[in-house]
Amino acid sequence: MRLNGVLTLGNGFARYSLPLVGEKTFTFKPSSHVTWAGDIMNPKLDIVATDNIKTNVTEGSGSRLVNFLVTLMAGGNLNAPKISFDMSTEDDASIKNELQSMSADQRQTTAMNLVLTGHYTGSGTKMGTPGFSTGMLYGYLASTINNWAAQNIRGVDLSFGVDQYDRTQ
Numbered sequence: 584m585r586l587n588g589v590l591t592l593g594n595g596f597a598r599y600s601l602p603l604v605g606e607k608t609f610t611f612k613p614s615s616h617v618t619w620a621g622d623i624m625n626p627k628l629d630i631v632a633t634d635n636i637k638t639n640v641t642e643g644s645g646s647r648l649v650n651f652l653v654t655l656m657a658g659g660n661l662n663a664p665k666i667s668f669d670m671s672t673e674d675d676a677s678i679k680n681e682l683q684s685m686s687a688d689q690r691q692t693t694a695m696n697l698v699l700t701g702h703y704t705g706s707g708t709k710m711g712t713p714g715f716s717t718g719m720l721y722g723y724l725a726s727t728i729n730n731w732a733a734q735n736i737r738g739v740d741l742s743f744g745v746d747q748y749d750r751t752q
Contacts, residue, residue: 586619668694
């Protein structure tokens with residue numbers, strides 16, 4: 584079968600859940616679209632979605648809360664998609680400059696680490712208390728609560744999250 588046309592995603596989101604990490608929601612950029620120009624099973628992808636992630640950044644003996652914008656881009660064709668991540672921040676000039684000095688591959692790795700672990704892993708930072716394993720525990724807890732709510736609370740769309748920040752440093 585063949586198809587010609589464009590599906591514009593408009594306003595919406597993609598939500599996914601990873602074990603021990605929790606649920607993530609990426610909001611589509613309104614101009615994101617899927618284009619068919621032939622094979623119905625192999626459209627061209629032009630999708631951009633973002634997620635805001637807030638985390639503690641620990642450098643040296645100090646720690647501060649920073650908001651990051653993680654961008655997910657899906658391009659290419661459905662048979663051979665090209666998926667990439669990027670990230671930025673407007674909250675912290677030091678981190679913003681560090682991100683701008685990284686290569687696209689380094690930013691992609693850092694963005695994927697932030698999505699998967701909930702921690703910023705740029706140069707000069709360390710994963711301080713509560714640490715990766717505690718972050719995974721909170722992600723698992725939020726996922727378990729959301730699964731329970733989906734099964735036991737009907738007719739209401741609820742989503743619970745567990746945020747953690749180290750205020751002791």
